[in-house]
Amino acid sequence: xxxxxxxxxxxxxxxxxxxxxxxxxxxxxxxxxxxxxxxxxxxxxxxxxxxxxxxxxxxxxxxxxxxxxxxxxxxxxxxxxxxxxxxxxxxxxxxxxxxxxxxxxxxxxxxxxxxxxxxxxxxxxxxxxxxxxxxxxxxxxxxxxxxxxxxxxxxxxxxxxxxx
Numbered sequence: 001x002x003x004x005x006x007x008x009x010x011x012x013x014x015x016x017x018x019x020x021x022x023x024x025x026x027x028x029x030x031x032x033x034x035x036x037x038x039x040x041x042x043x044x045x046x047x048x049x050x051x052x053x054x055x056x057x058x059x060x061x062x063x064x065x066x067x068x069x070x071x072x073x074x075x076x077x078x079x080x081x082x083x084x085x086x087x088x089x090x091x092x093x094x095x096x097x098x099x100x101x102x103x104x105x106x107x108x109x110x111x112x113x114x115x116x117x118x119x120x121x122x123x124x125x126x127x128x129x130x131x132x133x134x135x136x137x138x139x140x141x142x143x144x145x146x147x148x149x150x151x152x153x154x155x156x157x158x159x160x161x162x163x164x
């Protein structure tokens with residue numbers, strides 16, 4: 001399963017990089033006149049993609065309202081390294097995953113649970129808000145476009161000891 005996933009991601013990245021290397025610019029019709037008159041106004045292609053493989057930290061929560069519903073859940077990813085003395089260390093990063101797409105949102109709400117190993121692909125989103133103490137805070141989320149369940153939790157409600 002992972003080999004298929006790696007091949008798919010690698011193929012997608014190679015296709016994107018070759019399109020970017022070819023310097024092909026896709027201009028929107030509204031900006032065509034401005035671009036021709038001033039090369040500094042050329043629309044630059046950008047990429048905001050995140051790919052994670054990790055374990056769900058707790059069962060998904062319904063957030064938002066009836067107009068803009070979403071599902072939120074934490075995803076843990078691990079990085080392993082060795083200290084100078086040879087001791088093996090594991091660093092865990094927690095990511096906030098938000099699912100807004102209706103079909104995916106409804107599927108995820110009923111199918112994933114704490115401890116499931118997932119492949120998540122999406123984009124980064126930064127939102128600024130003011131807390132009750134009038135401090136401006138920034139929230140970072142991954143807005144999921146695609147989620148695949150790679151492995152179910154062995155014990156519902158308890159994550160497996162297997163490495164991410």
